[in-house]
Amino acid sequence: MNCEVCQLKELEVEHFEIREVLRCILHTIVFHRALGLVRPKDIDLELFEITYVQCGDSELEKKIDEKIEQFISWVEKHPNKKSQICLSFYEVKKNKQASWFTNKIERLYWEHWYINLNVAQQARTHSSKSHHSKVVVDPGEGALDERSTRRAALEASLREVLFQIIKFVNEKKDHVPPIPNLEAVVSFPYEITIPSSSDSAFGMDIIKRMLQTGHPTMLS
């Protein structure tokens, strides 16, 4: 089975924007891969005039938020680095006994989505503007202008990424496996890999992924 890879356009975000941007992107991707019975839930971003769609699965929501928190803490430890988050969908391979000898059931990845973020340094933006200012308006007009300009640019880029997802979903349909579980909203097993996680327990997955796709999961 083919494994398709989608590298999403890099987004330059500030620290406080990470959460919303990642939620938006991750949920949008999963919504396209949640082929079970879905009751779509519209979510309006607070920082941008964008509405994205969740598939209304609390488990998924929880998992995504957890991963985002992990990612954010990783970013705090590794400032000034470009970072990548990978959302992968796979099938569980049961046939080969050989797989039993490995510590995990073999996963056949059929799709990887790479979300590329460049977290801007706060200091670089403006010393006075700390991330806490996300909602609060900054005193300086110049700073405000700059900020709003930057915000608008990010919004446009985020929109681009969302369309990139849509286009990818449209163009690549053949590799999507048959829907295994119609009852589950999120019909395919998935995993979200972040840089920090790759350091530790996820080594195996990373290696596998590298072998399969040739793309290193870890960035940094």
Added chain:
Amino acid sequence: MANSHGNSHSEAAKLEQIITEFYAKSLQIVLESRSPYMSSRNYSGEQVVSSPSSSSSSSSSVRPRDKWFNLALRECPAALENIDLWRQSNLEPMVVDVILVQSPLDSDQVNFSLKKDVFRNLTMKERDPFCSNSDQEEFGCEGKSEKIIERWVVQYDSRKVRDCSSSGSRRSSNSSLHMFYKKSILLLRSLYVTVRLLPAYKVYRELTSSGKILPFSLAHRVSSFVEPITRREEAELQRFGFTPVDTPCGRLCLSVLYCPSVSDISSESSTPISPQVIHDYVGSPLADPLKRFPSLPVAGSTSHGSPSSSPFARRHSWSFDIYRSSPPSASFSPSPTHSEAHASISNSSSRRFPPTCLPPHPPETTLVHKKDTSFDEYYPSPAFSPSPSPSPSPSPPIRIPVSHLSKALLRSESAPVNIPEAKFVNSPSVSNKQNVPPSPPLKTTISSTSRTDKSLGLIQTGTAVEKSFSLGKEESRQHLGLKISSNSSLPISLSRSSSRSFPDDFDDSEFACAFDVDVDDVTDPGSRTESFEQKGLLCEPLEPGGLFPVRKSQDAAVGALVLMLRKAAPLCQDFSNSASLSQVSNPEAWSDGIQEPERTSEGPVPIQHVSSPSVMSSGLNVPRTTADALEELQGYREMKNLLLKQGSNSHI
């Protein structure tokens, strides 16, 4: 892989069914996010899950329909109507045009016309299956401009029968059917997301999320053929093509032509209106308010003015609504409650509003005080509260009706007297349900509750209508006074215009509505955003309008006062400074100040004078204190000044 040949027929039937359902689903997805009055957004998240809102007939069918493509959508009546038609004409292309309807008139006029249109639309919808579009198709008549901002085309290109039946295709027909179904699910998922990313969605959101009356609306048209688009129009459109899905016998295509710049239109038009309206209201109200002193604080208390204000009628159109309630005087008592409600509502939506409420309605004082606590910073509420308790009562009647209704109503502005009727007409059901029993008129508000979140108080109303009914009932009561006004934001704008030039022309009823709306707007949303802008705007418009209206009818004047009061509350936030100042001295001033922070400088004093007489009649009697009276006087003075200015400017 190979299925028996015998299956081919059934396969074909299944294929056809899938395609038919695909048409239906895609239509539903598009209209659900483009048809403002039945959108899921109104229902909020709950809808999605339960689709209760759709409750209507569809509810029963929801289940089976939801299973198609594993996508459970909220029921969309507009889509259902069309879908049934489509089932009969299977596999013809389906063209869905999303039309932006704009009124050419000035903002004021626009507002009015819009309101009318809305009504028409509503009725039309019911009548015309084809008009599925919600609201706007009907509009076309009044010189409004229609522009196709999106054209969705769902098309099935089938190969010749031979191809279909060819051995090759048959072999895998079963699996290919599954494949086709899976791909169509994917296609619909991406459609669902795409619809929300296109610029037209912003327009839809504005229409549904804000209580404002907007000079534009969305309509849709579903047909099986492509109406020609002028080259010029076409040049503005961009195309987004979804990757076609191959079937055993053909391919399913979905594409959209969309106008990339639509969002600009909506944003531009919407904002200006509300602010302007407010000013007018203020002006008119001011005059009335003066008379009504008591009411002043209680913008809502329109009632005060109502009696005396007949001359003011224009401005008061909205006030008229109030008047309606107010005249009955009895209503007053209720009104306070309303005001309170408003206040509370406003709080929820926008804290600022509450203050306005407070001042106007002394009776509400308790409420006011509460509010004050929250709002104290901004508003001098305390002063207000004491003063005009009376006025508040009237306000409730104003109801301003549901936002949706309000829009239509708003336009009506002209005759204060009528207004009440109009309001009723528009929001009869709504008002009845929600509002306050006490004030018959209570249009209160449907919309107010709807959505504060978006910052635009106005918006809330619109969307809310449905919601507001449900949500609003409780809230609406609260808001009725204030919030209602918020809902009516659109109306507010109308009111302004009406007060100035149009008032006479417009039906009383409409005006009233408009006014009401305006008032509401002011309180809620207006306070937030509009307040600032409006203040400035209002001052000018108000003056002219105020003068005339006052003369026209006392009731109108009263209404205007009420409106002002209501508006004032929102302003309070902005005006907090001015308001506080004024408040300190006079409660009424407050209201004035609130409404017209900007104005305050000019004519607070005069206003007070003017208003005092009328005010006295209704509101003053009730709760005022000497301090309040003083404040009121100041307010009247200002009002007078404004009126005089207006009179000189626009006097007939």
